[in-house]
Amino acid sequence: xxxxxxxxQLFNGIATGMLxxxxxxxxxxxxxxxxxxxxxxxxxFAFGAxxxxxxxxxxxxxxxxxxxxxxxxxxxxxxxxxxxxRVYGKDPLYGLLLTFGLxxxxxxVIRIGxxxxxxxxxxxxxxxxxxxxxxxxxxxxxxxxLGFILLLIAALWFFLERTTTGKIVRAGIQDSVMVGIxxxxxxxxxxxxxxxxxxxxxxxxVLAAPMAGIMPTMGDNVIMPSFIxxxxxxxxxxxxxxxxxxxxxxxxxxxxxxxxxxxxxxMYLVMALVLLVRPRGLFGEEGLFE
Amino acid sequence: xxxEKGTKVSRRNFLKLSGISAAGAAGVLGGGLSGVxxxxxxxxxxxxxxxxxxxxxxxxxxxxxxxxTNGALIAVDEFNRKGGAAGRLxxxxxxxxxxxxxxxxxxxxxxxxxxxxxxxxxxxxxxVGLAVSALCQEKKVIYMSVGCHSDDITVGxxxxxYTFRPTCSNxxxxxxxxxxxxxxxxxxxxxITSDYSWGxxxxxAFKKVLAAKGGKVVxxxxxxxxxxxxxxxxxxxxNARPDVVIVSLYGNDLVSCIKQFNQFGMRKEMQIGGPLxxxxxxxxxxxxxxxxxxxxxxDITVNTKGSKTFTxxxxxxxxxxxxxxxxxxxxxxxxxxxxxxxxxxxxPKKVIVALEGHSFDGLKANKSYWRDWDHQCIQDTYCGxxxxxxxxxxPDDLFEIVAMKKGDEVAHTRAENPVKLEAL
Numbered sequence: 001x002x003x004x005x006x007x008x009q010l011f012n013g014i015a016t017g018m019l020x021x022x023x024x025x026x027x028x029x030x031x032x033x034x035x036x037x038x039x040x041x042x043x044x045f046a047f048g049a050x051x052x053x054x055x056x057x058x059x060x061x062x063x064x065x066x067x068x069x070x071x072x073x074x075x076x077x078x079x080x081x082x083x084x085x086r087v088y089g090k091d092p093l094y095g096l097l098l099t100f101g102l103x104x105x106x107x108x109v110i111r112i113g114x115x116x117x118x119x120x121x122x123x124x125x126x127x128x129x130x131x132x133x134x135x136x137x138x139x140x141x142x143x144x145x146l147g148f149i150l151l152l153i154a155a156l157w158f159f160l161e162r163t164t165t166g167k168i169v170r171a172g173i174q175d176s177v178m179v180g181i182x183x184x185x186x187x188x189x190x191x192x193x194x195x196x197x198x199x200x201x202x203x204x205x206v207l208a209a210p211m212a213g214i215m216p217t218m219g220d221n222v223i224m225p226s227f228i229x230x231x232x233x234x235x236x237x238x239x240x241x242x243x244x245x246x247x248x249x250x251x252x253x254x255x256x257x258x259x260x261x262x263x264x265x266x267m268y269l270v271m272a273l274v275l276l277v278r279p280r281g282l283f284g285e286e287g288l289f290e
Numbered sequence: 291x292x293x294e295k296g297t298k299v300s301r302r303n304f305l306k307l308s309g310i311s312a313a314g315a316a317g318v319l320g321g322g323l324s325g326v327x328x329x330x331x332x333x334x335x336x337x338x339x340x341x342x343x344x345x346x347x348x349x350x351x352x353x354x355x356x357x358x359t360n361g362a363l364i365a366v367d368e369f370n371r372k373g374g375a376a377g378r379l380x381x382x383x384x385x386x387x388x389x390x391x392x393x394x395x396x397x398x399x400x401x402x403x404x405x406x407x408x409x410x411x412x413x414x415x416x417x418v419g420l421a422v423s424a425l426c427q428e429k430k431v432i433y434m435s436v437g438c439h440s441d442d443i444t445v446g447x448x449x450x451x452y453t454f455r456p457t458c459s460n461x462x463x464x465x466x467x468x469x470x471x472x473x474x475x476x477x478x479x480x481x482i483t484s485d486y487s488w489g490x491x492x493x494x495a496f497k498k499v500l501a502a503k504g505g506k507v508v509x510x511x512x513x514x515x516x517x518x519x520x521x522x523x524x525x526x527x528x529n530a531r532p533d534v535v536i537v538s539l540y541g542n543d544l545v546s547c548i549k550q551f552n553q554f555g556m557r558k559e560m561q562i563g564g565p566l567x568x569x570x571x572x573x574x575x576x577x578x579x580x581x582x583x584x585x586x587x588x589d590i591t592v593n594t595k596g597s598k599t600f601t602x603x604x605x606x607x608x609x610x611x612x613x614x615x616x617x618x619x620x621x622x623x624x625x626x627x628x629x630x631x632x633x634x635x636x637x638p639k640k641v642i643v644a645l646e647g648h649s650f651d652g653l654k655a656n657k658s659y660w661r662d663w664d665h666q667c668i669q670d671t672y673c674g675x676x677x678x679x680x681x682x683x684x685p686d687d688l689f690e691i692v693a694m695k696k697g698d699e700v701a702h703t704r705a706e707n708p709v710k711l712e713a714l
Contacts, residue, residue, distance in 0.1 A: 005529045012521050116352035118545055120576035123553075130555040136525065139553040211553065212518040212546040213574055217350065221518045256511070256522040263522075264514045 017249020234284020
């Protein structure tokens with residue numbers, strides 16, 4: 001076993017885990033604030049990729065990177081106002097069923113709009129090379145995505161910690177009823193948070209599209225790992241999502257290297273372990289699961 | 291809901307078609323909607339030949355499923371234009387397998403028990419095909435296993451009397467492709483394999499050829515169906531420094547893997563290949579990433595009269611060129627209907643007898659034929675090279691056939707296949 005290969009797998013695990021971080025952040029702020037388990041998060045991820053495909057024809061990759069997530073965020077806000085808002089305060093099962101049905105319906109919308117076949121999509125030319133990391137050659141695009149998500153995490157952290165709106169969002173995650181009593185317009189807050197969450201899903205979709213291609217079912221493969229990430233990290237926790245995403249990426253990568261037979265299973269095993277030992281997740285608040 | 295819609299669409303096509311032929315016969319094109327809808331339908335209602343089509347329209351192989359169905363409908367058009375098969379017009383009933391054996395069996399039962407079909411044509415994934423094959427044997431319904439390449443369909447104890455395979459087996463594809471790759475690019479191979487029946491038999495067939503040539507397996511991994519990120523697997527492959535990585539993946543899985551193979555810059559370090567690739571995937575992989583050497587049951591570049599006619603008809607109906615999935619759908623349906631025609635009866639038993647041993651123009655250079663003892667369609671089998679970059683002249687110009695083997699040279703011999711089909 002060469003050390004360079006081990007380091008390569010570790011690094012690759014971190015890079016692939018970053019996408020899960022992005023997905024999980026969106027999920028976790030929605031779940032933390034409104035108590036809705038958003039199963040349509042995966043299909044909104046796919047929407048990000050499909051809108052990127054549309055926009056990139058006119059405005060190039062970076063135009064798509066800027067605009068597609070905004071479009072997805074706006075769709076998210078419309079969905080929230082029109083549908084999701086109706087299940088607030090009800091049995092969590094309602095939200096679960098609603099968003100699950102929404103996910104299936106929206107996936108059909110993709111098939112009707114863009115067809116069942118996948119679509120070709122590539123990273124911009126100057127990012128399609130690879131960079132010598134000494135331990136291995138690594139695709140420039142994946143490195144760029146890694147750096148971009150790191151910046152985004154910093155920006156999100158700044159927003160949540162240092163701005164007034166961000167503080168309201170954080171307070172909403174803690175106790176949205178109290179935030180309402182204190183005079184904050186929770187209706188607007190909820191719509192905004194849902195929009196931000198789905199914006200992040202759309203952004204993850206745009207970033208993932210050049211790696212694996214665009215297909216109607218692409219959301220299915222990321223939604224389960226994303227849920228596992230927030231269970232690992234703790235619902236509503238910012239740093240929990242980051243830690244959980246990186247853990248997941250690294251665990252899967254290392255399992256593929258050393259015990260490929262359990263690579264698929266490994267993430268579920270870790271989740272089961274965390275639920276047994278610390279049901280609230282690594283950084284979670286007490287109360288949701290214990 | 292989708293199923294009902296699918297049935298309606300096919301019925302509408304049937305009506306349109308019979309309407310057109312009726313109107314043509316009468317010499318009156320403006321017969322009016324009521325004539326089109328009621329007239330021919332009542333005349334043929336008792337005589338219609340019901341054929342079930344089971345293909346995946348959702349899930350990872352949705353695109354392949356759609357192509358197979360499209361191809362099959364070309365054959366249905368051909369027969370209905372000349373009055374049907376054995377004097378009966380053909381109506382198709384389409385159902386979505388969702389690439390799931392359980393769903394496929396449930397839909398198959400619906401077609402057989404409720405609609406009353408005596409023939410089923412279709413499926414892409416071999417695990418689905420094997421389940422449908424077992425169901426059809428039990429129900430005494432003919433099954434054209436259009437797009438399943440796992441050896442098991444016609445080899446060993448899972449092969450059945452009521453099942454026919456219009457396409458090549460994995461062993462045929464591997465023998466046509468693997469020897470070419472081994473001779474040209476070296477004999478140290480790494481295997482990435484989709485973890486189910488088709489992937490396994492594809493890998494095994496390649497391994498056998500490799501062993502016979504004195505080559506070496508330097509590593510292998512199984513990946514779950516539906517995997518989208520192959521980066522960790524590719525890091526392992528690169529570290530093992532093989533001459534060739536043999537990828538037994540299909541559909542979206544193959545697309546993701548080849549894209550990432552390019553992104554990691556591995557194309558300069560080794561060759562890639564495998565049992566199957568085709569137009570519907572190469573279009574998504576994109577011309578810049580397209581690469582490798584692959585088994586192919588057919589390609590638009592096969593230069594025969596039959597192929598050209600089929601390609602032109604397909605283009606006229608669907609506005610794009612057919613992949614080999616469409617070719618398989620066409621041959622499967624065409625062979626079923628011509629079998630019914632020759633048997634002069636819709637009775638599946640008589641149709642089976644008419645098919646067994648029958649030799650026909652399978653649109654290829656040499657004649658194709660149905661082997662009577664295992665129901666494998668013996669036919670020319672190809673190794674294709676995926677074209678890329680500047681050599682791609684138009685969006686469908688993505689493959690070039692570099693080697694061809696006659697069916698009898700590559701198929702299992704009787705000694706290699708212990709099959710014993712059931713009595714009729």
